[in-house]
Amino acid sequence: MDKLLTADKVLYLDFDGVLHHENVLTHPYRGTYIAAPGRMLFEWMPILEALLASHPDVAIVLSTSWVLGRSFDFAKSRLSSSLQKRVIGATFNHRLIRKDEFSLLSRGQQVAEDVSRREPKSWFAIDDEELGWPAWCRDKLIRTDGAVGISNFDVQHSVRKRLDEM
DSSP states (O other), rough: OOOOOOEEEEEEEOOOOBBBBBOEOOOOOOOEEETTTTTOTTTTTHHHHHHTTOOTTTEEEEHHHHHHHTTTHHHHSSSSHHHTHHHHSSSSSSSSHHHHTTTSSSSHHHHOOOOOOOOSSSSEEESSSOTTTTHHHHGEEOOOOOOTGGGSHHHHHHHHHHHHHH
């Protein structure tokens, strides 16, 4: 069995509503696309790159539904090379849980279970979904507005603060 990668400092990263607008659809011929006029996939990724630039020891665990819907490799490949280098895994691991069981868990439960497995010393999550986060880890969530994601200056301030606290 593969060894679970871990790190002392971990960012749990959602894609939709964080790195781009939340209204993402998948079509068999068109592929994955944004159904919001004027928006692009991963348009706010450079913001995350800039925020993490002075924190090279922060690893990323993908907490996005893209892993469940497509694959870990596909989701990771959508990120810039600098962010890809930080990715150590995903909350969904088909060796540990079946897709149908995993999809019944809230995002917060998915992250909480992964935190329990990896045991990072310090962690936080950036996500637009706030329902279903266990009480013990709600303060680790930086919630975004799905329409503006990490482009919101207050969110960026919260991320900077959390990174400095790590």
